[in-house]
Amino acid sequence: MTDKTILRALRGEVLPTPPVWMMRQAGRYLPEYRATRAEAGDFLSLCYNPELAAEVTLQPIRRYGFDAAILFADILLLPQALGVDLWFETGEGPRMSTVTTPAELAALKGKDDIHDTLSPIYETVRILSRELPKETTLIGFAGAPWTVATYMIAGRGTKDQGPAHALKAADRATFAGLIDLLTTSTIEYLSKQVEAGAEVIKIFDSWAGSLKGQDFEDFAVEPARRIIAELKARFPGLPIIAFPREAGEGYIGFAKKTGADCVAIDNSVSAEWAAANVQKDGCVQGNLDPRHMVTGGQPLIDATREVVRAFSKGPHLFNLGHGITPDADPENVALMIETIRKG
Numbered sequence: 073m074t075d076k077t078i079l080r081a082l083r084g085e086v087l088p089t090p091p092v093w094m095m096r097q098a099g100r101y102l103p104e105y106r107a108t109r110a111e112a113g114d115f116l117s118l119c120y121n122p123e124l125a126a127e128v129t130l131q132p133i134r135r136y137g138f139d140a141a142i143l144f145a146d147i148l149l150l151p152q153a154l155g156v157d158l159w160f161e162t163g164e165g166p167r168m169s170t171v172t173t174p175a176e177l178a179a180l181k182g183k184d185d186i187h188d189t190l191s192p193i194y195e196t197v198r199i200l201s202r203e204l205p206k207e208t209t210l211i212g213f214a215g216a217p218w219t220v221a222t223y224m225i226a227g228r229g230t231k232d233q234g235p236a237h238a239l240k241a242a243d244r245a246t247f248a249g250l251i252d253l254l255t256t257s258t259i260e261y262l263s264k265q266v267e268a269g270a271e272v273i274k275i276f277d278s279w280a281g282s283l284k285g286q287d288f289e290d291f292a293v294e295p296a297r298r299i300i301a302e303l304k305a306r307f308p309g310l311p312i313i314a315f316p317r318e319a320g321e322g323y324i325g326f327a328k329k330t331g332a333d334c335v336a337i338d339n340s341v342s343a344e345w346a347a348a349n350v351q352k353d354g355c356v357q358g359n360l361d362p363r364h365m366v367t368g369g370q371p372l373i374d375a376t377r378e379v380v381r382a383f384s385k386g387p388h389l390f391n392l393g394h395g396i397t398p399d400a401d402p403e404n405v406a407l408m409i410e411t412i413r414k415g
């Protein structure tokens with residue numbers, strides 16, 4: 073189905089109306105998501121239940137008619153498949169057993185031993201590729217090695233990624249070994265998603281912004297380049313979106329350096345700046361501030377129009393600059409889509 077709007081924009085076409093989807097579009101702001109999550113028991117049980125994970129992926133498509141659906145899963149399932157203990161503390165976020173020593177790194181599974189754990193995720197993709205409307209594009213994803221490593225090293229989310237930076241300074245070999253294992257296993261994980269029916273891949277590097285100078289080149293650019301090069305060798309023409317969040321100046325040239333077809337933009341830079349500096353190299357995704365999904369009204373309409381206008385001269389996927397938050401009002405999502413589609 074080469075006429076899907078998302079695929080056309082990813083090939084560089086400038087469309088009169090940008091296609092739209094939303095990070096975390098299947099999430100706690102939707103009552104139907106909360107009901108299915110309760111049925112599953114908890115978040116991880118939902119991720120590993122293909123029928124219910126496909127159901128929550130489809131909910132925002134039914135409600136809003138987004139142009140893309142993103143597989144419902146999490147970037148931390150890959151470390152779990154590598155042998156790490158993972159759980160979610162209610163109201164706090166993820167917790168994991170840590171990997172900070174050569175012995176702990178050596179104890180992890182190999183890149184080809186992840187599929188037993190992750191096979192339910194591939195089944196979710198297969199269900200979705202059967203059940204999605206024919207005009208809707210299915211996006212698979214993984215975390216970027218650096219971002220996933222920050223959670224594995226700290227055992228939890230951190231504000232400044234301090235523990236990961238500390239390991240990088242103290243034991244470069246272990247740190248680089250972990251990045252390498254994540255790079256090669258991410259390639260295998262994403263390949264299985266594509267074989268199961270994912271049409272586009274997105275790589276989330278949520279903490280790319282804390283890598284500076286040569287570290288940014290070595291641990292944000294280089295792993296993304298390796299993953300993208302290998303995926304494109306295996307699946308010629310596969311479109312890939314990279315999200316080096318808060319990369320700032322690092323956004324400039326990121327698509328060229330990594331081979332990504334599209335770079336997702338966060339809210340720390342303006343749409344105007346991103347159009348001039350990033351969209352000149354190809355498709356961009358972004359970047360309405362997710363707070364508008366909470367506050368709504370005329371400011372939401374004005375900001376939506378401004379994002380559409382700023383990116384209107386080049387290929388663009390409309391999205392938020394980060395995930396929609398649980399306190400968002402579902403009505404505001406409808407208003408955003410109506411504003412994009414009706415002008």
Ligand SMILES: Cc1c2[nH]c(c1CCC(=O)O)Cc1[nH]c(c(CCC(=O)O)c1C)Cc1[nH]c(c(CCC(=O)O)c1C)Cc1[nH]c(c(C)c1CCC(=O)O)C2
Pocket residue numbers: 094095096097098099100109115142143144145146147148164165166213215229276278395
């Ligand atoms: C850092 C990161 C994670 N997960 C992810 C990232 C990168 C993107 C980003 O920066 O947000 C990516 C992710 N997480 C989730 C998806 C599914 C697709 C989507 O809807 O976008 C995707 C692509 C579901 C989720 N992942 C999570 C939820 C909320 C779980 C719930 O229902 O309680 C969802 C819908 C949980 C999660 N998962 C993670 C954290 C830190 C948390 C807790 C914070 C929170 O509660 O929002 C790790």
